[in-house]
Amino acid sequence: MSLHNHDQDVAALRAFNRLYTRRLGLLNPRLDKSPFTLTEARILYELAHRAKPTAAEITRALGLDRAQLSRTLKRFIDKGLIETSEHPQGGRGRPLSLTKAGRNVFAGLDRNTRDAIGALLDALPPGKRSSLLSAAKSIGKVFEESPAAEIVLRDPRPGDLGWIIHRQAKLYSEEYGWNGDYEALAARILADFVQSFDRAHEAAWIAEIDGRIVGSIFLMRGDRPEVGKLRLLYVEPEARGAGVGAMLVDACIERARAVGYERLVLWTNSVLVAARRLYERAGFKLIDETPHHSFGHDLVGQTWSLDIK
Secondary structure (H helix, E strand, C coil): CCHHHHHHHHHHHHHHHHHHHHHCCCCCCCCCCCCCCHHHHHHHHHHHHCCCCCHHHHHHHHCCCHHHHHHHHHHHHHCCCEEECCCCCCCCCCCEEECHHHHHHHHHHHHHHHHHHHHHHHCCCHHHHHHHHHHHHHHHHHHCCCCCCCEEEECCCCCHHHHHHHHHHHHHHHHHCCCHHHHHHHHHHHHHHHHCCCCCCCEEEEEEECCEEEEEEEEEECCCCCEEEEEEEEECHHHCCCCHHHHHHHHHHHHHHHCCCCEEEEEEECCCHHHHHHHHHCCCEEEEEEEEEECCEEEEEEEEEEECC
C-alpha cells in the first residue's frame, strides 16, 4: 500500500469516527440523559451482564486503566450501586455485583439507550436503515475475536461471472496498475467458458464466507485432451491468509484428477507473488517464462505445470 493510500484510509476512518460519535451522542459529558459518562455506563453494562465479575475481569474486558476503574468502582460503592463479596475460593479478587438500586439505575440507562438508538433508526428511510445495520454487522465482524469463519465452495450462479470479472479487473488495477485490457481478457475467457461449457471436463468454484463472495477458480479444457487448465484464480484481500486460495486450488486439482486429466497447467505473471506461492505449495513446477507487454505494463508471463496421473 502506498503512503498516499494509507493516509487516505486513515482520514476516511477518522471521518467515520467523528460522524459516528457525534450522531450517537458519545461526545456528550453524560450518556443518554443519565448522570453517567460513557465509560461509567460501559462498566455498569459489564456488571449487569456478567456473573459477579472481579475488577480484573472488567479491566481486561474493557481495556481500562486499573486506577481509573478502581476510582469508578469506589464511586459506585459510595452511591450504593454495587457491592462486593468474599471470593468463593479465597482468592484476592472480590466479586462485584449490582445492588437492587444499581439494577434499577442500569435498567433506566438501558431503556434510555434503546430509545435513543430506536429514534435514530426510525428517522432513517428503510433503505438507509438496512444499509446502516448491514454496515454495523460488517464492522463488528472485522473487530470481534471469533473463530475462523467457514469457507464454503459452491457452483456459480447467474450474475457471479460478471461479478468476478468486475472484482478481478478492479483489484488488479488497484494493486498492480493494470489497465482495462485485463478486464477484456477475463470477459472473453469467461464468455468462451459459458458458451462451450463441457460439464464432463470443466468446472468452476465460487468461495464464500458468511454469504460474501471472496474468491473463485475455473477448470477448463486444455489444448490437448489429457491436459486441463487452471484459470482466473482470485481471492479478495480481506480473505487472504484464511486458506481460501489453497482450498480453491485443491478443489481444482482434485476435479482435474477425477475427470481424467493427466496434467494441469496454468499461466500467470511473476508479479502475482501470492498466487505463485499457492501453486508451488500445491506441487506445480515452473516450466516457462516469457517477457511480454500487457495490461499497460512490461511483465513476465509464467507457465506452471502439475502432473496428476
